[in-house]
Amino acid sequence: MGASRVAVVKTRPGSVFADYHRLMNLAGYQEVLDRGADTALKVNISWHYFFPGSSTTPWQLEGVIRTLLSDGFSRDRIHACHNRTVVVDAHLGERENKQVNVVKAFGLRNIHLYEDEEWIDVRTAVGDLTDQFLCLNEVYRDGFMIPKRLIGENIIHLPTIKTHIFTTTTGAMKNAFGGLLNERRHWTHPVIHETLVDLLRIQQKIHTGIFAVMDGTFAGDGPGPRCMTPHVKDLLLASSDMVAIDAISAKLMGFDPLSIKYIRLAHEAGLGCGDPREIEIVGDEEAGRENWHFVGPFKKMTFASRMQHRIYWGSLKKPIEWSLKTVLAPWSYIASVTYHDSFWYPVFARKKMVAALSSHWGRLFRNYETLQATERGFETIGTESAPFKRTGWRAAVRSIPILFKSIKEAPEFIQRRKRRKKSETPGNSSRKQD
Numbered sequence: 001m002g003a004s005r006v007a008v009v010k011t012r013p014g015s016v017f018a019d020y021h022r023l024m025n026l027a028g029y030q031e032v033l034d035r036g037a038d039t040a041l042k043v044n045i046s047w048h049y050f051f052p053g054s055s056t057t058p059w060q061l062e063g064v065i066r067t068l069l070s071d072g073f074s075r076d077r078i079h080a081c082h083n084r085t086v087v088v089d090a091h092l093g094e095r096e097n098k099q100v101n102v103v104k105a106f107g108l109r110n111i112h113l114y115e116d117e118e119w120i121d122v123r124t125a126v127g128d129l130t131d132q133f134l135c136l137n138e139v140y141r142d143g144f145m146i147p148k149r150l151i152g153e154n155i156i157h158l159p160t161i162k163t164h165i166f167t168t169t170t171g172a173m174k175n176a177f178g179g180l181l182n183e184r185r186h187w188t189h190p191v192i193h194e195t196l197v198d199l200l201r202i203q204q205k206i207h208t209g210i211f212a213v214m215d216g217t218f219a220g221d222g223p224g225p226r227c228m229t230p231h232v233k234d235l236l237l238a239s240s241d242m243v244a245i246d247a248i249s250a251k252l253m254g255f256d257p258l259s260i261k262y263i264r265l266a267h268e269a270g271l272g273c274g275d276p277r278e279i280e281i282v283g284d285e286e287a288g289r290e291n292w293h294f295v296g297p298f299k300k301m302t303f304a305s306r307m308q309h310r311i312y313w314g315s316l317k318k319p320i321e322w323s324l325k326t327v328l329a330p331w332s333y334i335a336s337v338t339y340h341d342s343f344w345y346p347v348f349a350r351k352k353m354v355a356a357l358s359s360h361w362g363r364l365f366r367n368y369e370t371l372q373a374t375e376r377g378f379e380t381i382g383t384e385s386a387p388f389k390r391t392g393w394r395a396a397v398r399s400i401p402i403l404f405k406s407i408k409e410a411p412e413f414i415q416r417r418k419r420r421k422k423s424e425t426p427g428n429s430s431r432k433q434d
Helices: 013-026 058-070 090-096 099-105 122-132 183-206 242-253 261-268 303-313 317-325 330-357 360-366 392-408 411-424
Strands: 004-010 039-043 078-082 109-112 119-121 145-147 154-158 160-164 168-170 209-221 229-239 279-283
Touching (some): 004 013, 004 242, 013 058, 013 229, 013 279, 013 360, 039 058, 058 078, 058 099, 058 154, 058 209, 090 099, 090 109, 099 109, 160 242, 183 242, 183 261, 229 242, 229 330, 242 261, 242 279, 303 330, 317 330, 330 392
Parallel strands (some): 004 279, 039 154, 154 209, 160 168, 160 209
Antiparallel strands (some): 119 145, 209 229
């Protein structure tokens, strides 16, 4: 096996689609993906509100789709896919981040994995590979389910370059966290690094090809993946090695990749290369050696992130963490939505976003639906910054239905309703619980 390769390309709106095509081919994506299989585009939605650097950008999604189609991949075999969390509304997120507009424009299927899709036991899917898991067998003692649809498909992850309060950085490996696990994925937070390694093992078993395209037009620093300071970086990354692309992303942000536990564990397990000295940079090599000197997620943590750390790893672990695996867990969903959607975004988002939204990428986002694109990109992007539609009292009011939805769709309550319904059905008084 040759050296792990990460493609790095500088970009601007005028050439962004041509740059994505160059990027993906530099990284050798056609050598990795099986043209005879379906290809899932795993969209990243870290927040249902638009926040620069937080979620898959529309030009990232469109650039990947245009590249696949121009290189002869069948439109009928490409689909976007989403999962959900208890605190992020994927349907709202794909609208606010203008992802669904792109999917519809190209006539692709748009699949929400938690809606009418079959999930199967992981042991059925990967067999004895489960014996090699670092932590998931302990977290889910009765086993867990993964989406059946993803088995035998190619997958292209669409993360962004950003920091994360649990894992220091987040990228290609973490993007699978929002694809393979269901709403109870928060059970794994105390062992999140080991979880990402286990999920990479699963991916390498079930997918016909794995590839990642990471957008760094905006890059997020601070207590991500939401409450960050976005920076304009004009950079794109791609690789078939999930560990290597995360390592180069971490290095660009100013971190030692092998000091980040999930990268180091995956590297030591032979699941990819986490040592930048052993990774081949192709494309704009000088850009790949930049150091942005990000402060990281731990120096200016929000109140919510400090509390999460105390619950999962600190003084509140013993008295509180147990409740997150019981019917009491929705208290944490209420707390998260209230803090992030009802308080932080209305109060702080405008100040954090203003520079990014006045940039060329911010103007492109504002006018994305109305601009005339060429094969290379956008010749004009407009002069006005993206508006602040969700800040102030409007955002606070908009968060109310999200809060109620997080309670209504809490998996703990859904499971109780399912069990009650089964018990009330004649002949079903003794059924195995989900």
